[in-house]
Amino acid sequence: MNIVKTRIGSELRIELDGRLDAVTALELEVELNELESDVTRLDLDLECLTYMSSAGLRVILGFQRAMNNQGTMVVHNVNDVIMDIFEVTGFADVLTIQ
Amino acid sequence: MFEFLKNVKIGTKILLVILAVSLGSLLIIFAVSYTEMLNLTEYSQEASLLLGETSSEKSEEALLDLTKTYLTKLTAEEGEAVNDIFTQINAEISYLKSYEEALYANEEDFSGWEMPLPYETSLGIASSKYMLAPGVEETASIQEEVLLLSNNEYTFSGVFENNGNLSNIYVGTCSGISYRYSKSNVYDETYDPREREWFQKAVEAEGDVVWLDTYTDIYGETGITCASAFYGTDGEIIGVIATDISLESLTEEIEASKVGEDGYVFVLDSDGTYIAHPDYMTEGFVTEPLTNCEDEEWKNILLAMSAGATGEGVATVDGVESYISYTEIPEVSWSVGIVVPVTEIIAPASSIKELIISYTEMAQEYIQNTLSRVLIQFILLFIICAVVLVCCSILLSNAIVKPIKKLVSSMKKIGSGNLDIHIEDDSEDEVGQLAKACNKMTEDLKEHIQKLVVSEREKEKLNGELGVAANIQHSMLPALFPEFVDRTEFEIYATMDAAKEVGGDFYDFFFIDETHLAMVMADVSGKGIPAALFMVIAKTLLKTQSQELREYSPKEVLEKVNNQLCENNEAKMFVTVWFGILDIKTGKVISANAGHEYPAIYRKNGEFKLLKGKNGFVLAGMENMKYREVEFALEEGDKLYLYTDGVPEATNAKEEMYGIERMMTVLCRLKEETPEKILEGVKVDVDRFVGEAAQFDDMTMLALHYKGGN
Numbered sequence: 001m002n003i004v005k006t007r008i009g010s011e012l013r014i015e016l017d018g019r020l021d022a023v024t025a026l027e028l029e030v031e032l033n034e035l036e037s038d039v040t041r042l043d044l045d046l047e048c049l050t051y052m053s054s055a056g057l058r059v060i061l062g063f064q065r066a067m068n069n070q071g072t073m074v075v076h077n078v079n080d081v082i083m084d085i086f087e088v089t090g091f092a093d094v095l096t097i098q
Numbered sequence: 099m100f101e102f103l104k105n106v107k108i109g110t111k112i113l114l115v116i117l118a119v120s121l122g123s124l125l126i127i128f129a130v131s132y133t134e135m136l137n138l139t140e141y142s143q144e145a146s147l148l149l150g151e152t153s154s155e156k157s158e159e160a161l162l163d164l165t166k167t168y169l170t171k172l173t174a175e176e177g178e179a180v181n182d183i184f185t186q187i188n189a190e191i192s193y194l195k196s197y198e199e200a201l202y203a204n205e206e207d208f209s210g211w212e213m214p215l216p217y218e219t220s221l222g223i224a225s226s227k228y229m230l231a232p233g234v235e236e237t238a239s240i241q242e243e244v245l246l247l248s249n250n251e252y253t254f255s256g257v258f259e260n261n262g263n264l265s266n267i268y269v270g271t272c273s274g275i276s277y278r279y280s281k282s283n284v285y286d287e288t289y290d291p292r293e294r295e296w297f298q299k300a301v302e303a304e305g306d307v308v309w310l311d312t313y314t315d316i317y318g319e320t321g322i323t324c325a326s327a328f329y330g331t332d333g334e335i336i337g338v339i340a341t342d343i344s345l346e347s348l349t350e351e352i353e354a355s356k357v358g359e360d361g362y363v364f365v366l367d368s369d370g371t372y373i374a375h376p377d378y379m380t381e382g383f384v385t386e387p388l389t390n391c392e393d394e395e396w397k398n399i400l401l402a403m404s405a406g407a408t409g410e411g412v413a414t415v416d417g418v419e420s421y422i423s424y425t426e427i428p429e430v431s432w433s434v435g436i437v438v439p440v441t442e443i444i445a446p447a448s449s450i451k452e453l454i455i456s457y458t459e460m461a462q463e464y465i466q467n468t469l470s471r472v473l474i475q476f477i478l479l480f481i482i483c484a485v486v487l488v489c490c491s492i493l494l495s496n497a498i499v500k501p502i503k504k505l506v507s508s509m510k511k512i513g514s515g516n517l518d519i520h521i522e523d524d525s526e527d528e529v530g531q532l533a534k535a536c537n538k539m540t541e542d543l544k545e546h547i548q549k550l551v552v553s554e555r556e557k558e559k560l561n562g563e564l565g566v567a568a569n570i571q572h573s574m575l576p577a578l579f580p581e582f583v584d585r586t587e588f589e590i591y592a593t594m595d596a597a598k599e600v601g602g603d604f605y606d607f608f609f610i611d612e613t614h615l616a617m618v619m620a621d622v623s624g625k626g627i628p629a630a631l632f633m634v635i636a637k638t639l640l641k642t643q644s645q646e647l648r649e650y651s652p653k654e655v656l657e658k659v660n661n662q663l664c665e666n667n668e669a670k671m672f673v674t675v676w677f678g679i680l681d682i683k684t685g686k687v688i689s690a691n692a693g694h695e696y697p698a699i700y701r702k703n704g705e706f707k708l709l710k711g712k713n714g715f716v717l718a719g720m721e722n723m724k725y726r727e728v729e730f731a732l733e734e735g736d737k738l739y740l741y742t743d744g745v746p747e748a749t750n751a752k753e754e755m756y757g758i759e760r761m762m763t764v765l766c767r768l769k770e771e772t773p774e775k776i777l778e779g780v781k782v783d784v785d786r787f788v789g790e791a792a793q794f795d796d797m798t799m800l801a802l803h804y805k806g807g808n
Contacts, residue, residue: 054674058624088696090719090723
């Protein structure tokens with residue numbers, strides 16, 4: 001999986017490409033741990049994400065929790081596969097999806 | 099660029115480098131010097147040839163000059179010599195003429211003697227003889243005159259003996275007497291001296307000596323004649339005295355003065371007729387060269403000679419390019435010439451040229467031989483060098499490669515697991531350093547392996563403990579307790595295959611009261627011990643909360659458990675839960691779904707279908723989440739199938755997921771089977787799909803067959 005980070009001012013954009021499974025979720029978790037406190041808006045672009053496991057959901061939830069404390073998080077370009085997962089797991093109600 | 103050397107052994111590489119450098123430079127040096135030597139040879143050859151040409155040309159010029167001078171001198175001498183002959187003859191005729199005149203003036207003082215006729219004399223012995231012209235009577239006066247003429251012998255014999263050029267001396271008188279002193283005895287009775295040319299010319303000359311050009315006399319002899327008329331005291335002409343000079347003798351004289359090998363002297367009279375020529379007596383000799391003269395130069399020279407000029411020139415004479423020098427013979431107004439072939443003159447020059455060329459050739463040959471020798475020596479040297487170099491290179495490359503080979507074999511042993519190998523190489527070069535590094539590596543490896551062994555032991559211990567934990571976990575899941583076996587209302591079966599020893603999935607079923615069966619299918623995010631611990635908490639809370647319910651409300655259970663789990667969720671884990679309560683009497687099911695997979699329901703005589711609805715958020719994700727309930731009724735023969743995402747997300751080696759569709763297909767195929775068979779069938783189908791790929795998620799399933807309330 002590829003993680004592309006773009007920081008503009010207080011806005012951080014993270015693009016995920018590939019499979020977010022138990023292994024790659026650990027890589028994303030590193031990003032979560034390194035999330036700077038001055039980021040007030042986080043944009044997650046999941047256009048090229050093909051799969052998300054429960055470990056991946058856990059990290060997404062981690063980002064959501066973190067951003068609840070310091071700003072907003074918006075999830076972009078959710079494809080059908082990922083949307084199904086979000087709907088089944090109820091994440092669709094919790095995340096701001098555009 | 100040396101890509102092709104990649105697969106060549108180091109030893110060979112060293113060999114190639116040494117050979118290329120040393121033999122290459124040797125070759126270059128040789129090529130340069132050999133080329134220079136060739137150039138030098140060529141230059142020397144050209145120089146020698148030029149020297150030969152020039153020197154021979156110069157020599158030719160010099161020789162021609164020399165010859166010219168010499169021949170001019172020789173011609174003058176020769177002319178003088180020939181002139182001397184004629185001058186002497188002239189003097190002798192003048193003297194004999196005076197004698198003759200004196201004889202006639204004093205005829206009474208001489209008695210005389212009886213002379214023979216020519217045929218009465220012996221051939222070859224000089225003697226006096228007489229004959230009378232036809233028609234002359236032998237009168238007394240004639241007899242007296244013959245007797246007088248016999249006295250000629252006293253003087254004539256002396257002159258004749260002294261001058262070998264004279265073939266005879268004779269007198270013709272106006273009276274018709276012929277006196278002759280000669281060695282010949284030819285007699286011609288028709289001979290009349292007064293009709294002869296010499297007689298008439300001498301008469302015309304009135305006492306002067308005349309020379310008659312070459313003519314053939316009545317006896318057939320070719321010669322020249324010197325004649326002079328003599329007179330009596332009264333001034334009346336008495337007769338003519340003459341002498342024949344045989345050309346034979348003159349030619350012999352000339353021939354004696356032969357010039358060089360093929361050079362010769364010749365005499366030409368004023369008509370351009372040969373007087374003397376070495377080939378004069380040869381048969382077919384043309385005595386008048388102007389008649390068949392083809393060469394213009396030669397013709398000019400002949401004309402100049404006839405005119406009495408002195409000079410020299412080059413002309414083609416009888417087809418031979420010759421040098422000709424000529425001068426006048428004043429006595430007779432003739433010309434003497436010397437002819438020498440040019441080739442003979444320049445012969446020494448040519449021989450010098452040939453000599454130089456032959457020396458040059460010898461020198462060239464020597465140089466060529468030397469060059470060939472040098473070439474052979476070089477090739478030998480080259481071969482010797484190559485052999486020596488190859489030997490040296492092999493030794494050198496062995497010296498380099500041997501330690502490497504030793505190192506390689508040691509490393510192979512190390513690679514095969516023998517870490518006690520210590521490579522002995524105390525050299526300080528790269529190989530030595532490599533050996534040391536290798537030894538260091540072996541030491542480190544040993545150390546690491548030691549550590550690994552320790553950590554492996556610890557891991558084994560931990561695995562053992564994990565095994566125990568897994569056992570505990572398994573034991574926490576409901577087995578086939580007596581109260582579930584042989585129930586008339588339903589048949590239930592569940593399995594769990596953990597990806598690791600301890601998984602995060604769990605299922606549960608238990609009676610809340612006598613008629614209500616709670617069913618739980620859950621999946622904790624994450625795996626291992628943390629997930630297992632979280633699972634225990636979740637399972638316990640779910641069961642506890644269900645049993646404290648006043649109403650059969652799964653929604654309430656999930657909401658409460660969610661908040662409880664959120665309270666102390668440092669690990670930030672969550673769990674998806676499908677929770678349902680079955681009224682075993684009526685078949686009514688009330689369920690709530692906290693982010694879990696949709697259950698599948700089989701209606702009797704129908705197909706398995708997913709029971710989709712609006713799912714709530716996962717448990718432990720956020721506090722105060724709300725859940726909704728879904729109610730449905732199970733009829734007799736209906737079946738309910740619960741599972742975790744480990745089933746649809748089972749992945750094969752090609753990274754393809756098993757998927758819901760395959761799961762539904764196999765469920766439909768197994769719809770008539772018992773719950774146990776259904777779960778087994780699904781497991782078999784998933785395993786076949788996954789193949790050799792490792793299972794990376796827990797796979798938990800639960801199947802319920804509702805048999806009806808009674």
